[in-house]
Amino acid sequence: MMNLFADIRALVLDCLDAMVAEGALPHGLDFANVAVEPPRDAAHGDMATNAAMVLAKPAGLKPRDIAEGLAGRLAGDARIARAEVAGPGFLNLALAPLVWHEVIRTALSQSNFGRSDMGKGLKVNVEYVSANPTGPLHVGHTRGAVFGDALASLLAYAGHDVTREYYINDGGAQVDVLARSVYLRYLEAHGQEVAFEDGTYPGDYLIAVGQALKDKVGDAFVGKAEQVWLDQVRDFATDAMMDLIRQDLAALGVGMDVFYSEKSLYGTGRIEAAIEDLRDKGLIYKGTLEPPKGKLPEDWEPREQTLFRSTDYGDDVDRPIMKSDGSWTYFAPDIAYHYDKISRGFDQLIDIFGADHGGYVKRMKAAVAALSEERVPLDIKLTQLVKLFKNGAPFKMSKRAGTFVTLRDVVDEVGPDVTRFHMLTRKNDAPLDFDFDKVTEQSKDNPVFYVQYAHARVQSVRRKAEETGIPVDDAILADADLSGLTHPAELALAAKVAEWPRLIEIAARAHEPHRVAFYLYDLASELHALYNRGNEDPSLRFVQEGDAQATQAKIALIRAVAVVISHGLGILGVTPVEEMR
Secondary structure, X not given: OOOHHHHHHHHHHHHHHHHHHOOOXXXXXXXXXXXXXXXXXXXXXXXXXXXXXHHHHHHOOOHHHHHHHHHHHHOOOOOEEEEEEEOOOEEEEEEOHHHHHHHHHHHHHOOOOOOOOOOOOOXXXXXXXXXXXXXXXXXHHHHHHHHHHHHHHHHHHOOOEEEEEEEEOOOOOHHHHHHHHHHHHHHHHOOOOOOOOOOOOOOHHHHHHHHHHHHHHOOOOOOOOHHHHHHHHHHHHHHHHHHHHHHHHHHOOOOOOEEEEHHHHOOOOHHHHHHHHHHHOOOEEEEOXXXXXXXXXXXXXXXXXXXXXXXXXXXXXXXXXXXXXXXXXXXXXHHHHHHHHHHOOOOEEEEEEXXXXXXXXXXXXXXXXXXXXXXXXXXXXXXXXXEEEEOOEEOOOOOOOOOOOEHHHHHHHHOHHHHHHHHOOOOOOOOEEEEOOHHHOOOOOOHXXXXXXXXXXXXXXXXXXXXOOOOOOHHHHHOOOOOOOOOHHHHHHHHHHHOHHHHHHHHHHHOOOHHHHHHHXXXXXHHHHHHHHHHHOHHHOOOOOOOHHHHHHHHHHHHHHHHHHHHHHHHHOOOOOOOOO
C-alpha cells in the first residue's frame, strides 16, 4: 500500500539516523514529531519537513545547520529533485518526475491503492439514524444516515472492523402514541369516522398500517378497551414502521448490520446490571440536585433521586437514573445499551446524533468512560439541520408525513447519489442548504456533477482511444512508458492523486468523511483544468493523433484519477458514472 508521504518521511528518518551515526546529531533524539506534509505554499515544492525545527532544541544545534546537513543527504536520493532550506530551518522538497510516474503505476496496478491498515482491525461500532419508529425518516435523518454510512465505510477502508448499528427507540411512550394512532386508522378502515387529537400521528403513512391490521385481526379490536389491544397493536405498528424505515434506508443505499431494540433492555435485567456495575464502582448515590440555572421554576422542588456521579468524568452535573417513583429515566436504558456495546468487545464507539441532542454528549461520554474504566473511547458526532429549497423558496412539507419532508421525498426528487454526495459537502456540525435546483444543475458549482463528470470524461477519452486502435486497459497502461509526462500541469495532477492515501488516514482519524468529498472535487477540478488546457496546447491533449505511446501515457495519468474518484465515491456510497446523459 503506497503512501508517498509516509515513504518520504521514512527517507527523512533514514537520513537523520545516518547523521546520528556520523556524529552530526547526538544520540537519543526522539523523531516522533518529525513530519512530512504538503508545504503551505505549493510554489515551495511538493513536500516539506519540520525535522530541523523540532530537533534543534534537544540536539543543541541551530535549525538551519540541521536542515542544511539533512538537505545534502536527501539530495542524494533519486526521488528528490531538490531540497531547499527555507526561513529559520524548514526544508522544502521537490520530487523527481519518476516519483509521480510510480504513483500512476501503483494506482493502476494495485486494487487497494489508498487503503490503509491504520485501523489495525480495531472493532468500531458506529450507531446512526436511530430514529423513533413512529413514522418515515425525515430529511434530518437523511443527513445522519449519509454521514454515518460514509464514516463507517471510511473507517473500514482505513483498516477498522466496523459494525453499523441502529438503535430502535421502541421502549418509550412514543410507541404507545403510535399504537393509538394506528388504532384510529384501523377503525377508519372499518368505515368509522375518527378524529386525530393532539398527541397522535395524523400522517397518511399510517392508513396502510391500519388496513393491514384490519386484514390480520378483522374486527377483533373494534370497540374494545385500550388494555385489550394496546400491546398487540404497538408491536404490529412498530414492526410496520421498521419495515418502512428499512425501505427508506435501502432507497438511500444504507444497510445496517445490527438493529438493536431498546425494549429488549426492559424486564431482562440488563438495565439493572449496568447500574449495578456503576454502583460497584461507587458512582451511584441518593442525592438532591441543585435547581436549574437561572430563574427558579415555580413547580421545582428539591427531592431525593438516584444519581450517577457523572461529574467524576467531566460532566457539568450528576445525572438522575431513576425517578422518585422508582421508574427509570431516559438516561438509564442508554447507559445499559452502551454497557452492552462495551460487553460485545468493541474497541471504540461512535454515536451520531442530531444537533438537538447536544446536551446529551457529556453525560453519555461520562457513562461510557465509567463503564469501560476509560478503556473504550466514545466519539459523539452531531449533525446540524438541513434547509431545503426549491424554485428559490423553502420546500413545503410532505402530505404523506403530515408534518415534515421525508427522506423518500428527497431521494425521489434527485436520486440517492446526488442526495448522498451533497449531504457530505459540509462538515457534519455545519448547517446545510439543500437546493433541489442547484444539486441537479450541470455546472462547476455543483460538486456531485463536477466529480461525476470527471469520471465520465476519462471513460469517454478511453473509448475514443480504443476507437483509434490504441489499447488502454489498466494492465497495459500500468506498463506504459510514462517518461513523456513532464509538463508541470500533468505532474501536478499526479501529485494530487498521490495525496489520496494520506487523505484517507487524516479523514479516518478525524472521523470526517466530508474531507473525501472535498478532495474529490479538487481532484476533478485539476483534471478538468488539464483537459481545458489541451484546447490551447495540443501537446496536452489526452489523445495524441498518430502517437500511441504518448496517448497511453496521458490516459494512464487520467485513468489513475478515475480510479481514485471511483474509490472515493465508493466510500461516500455514490455510484461513479460511465457517461453523462
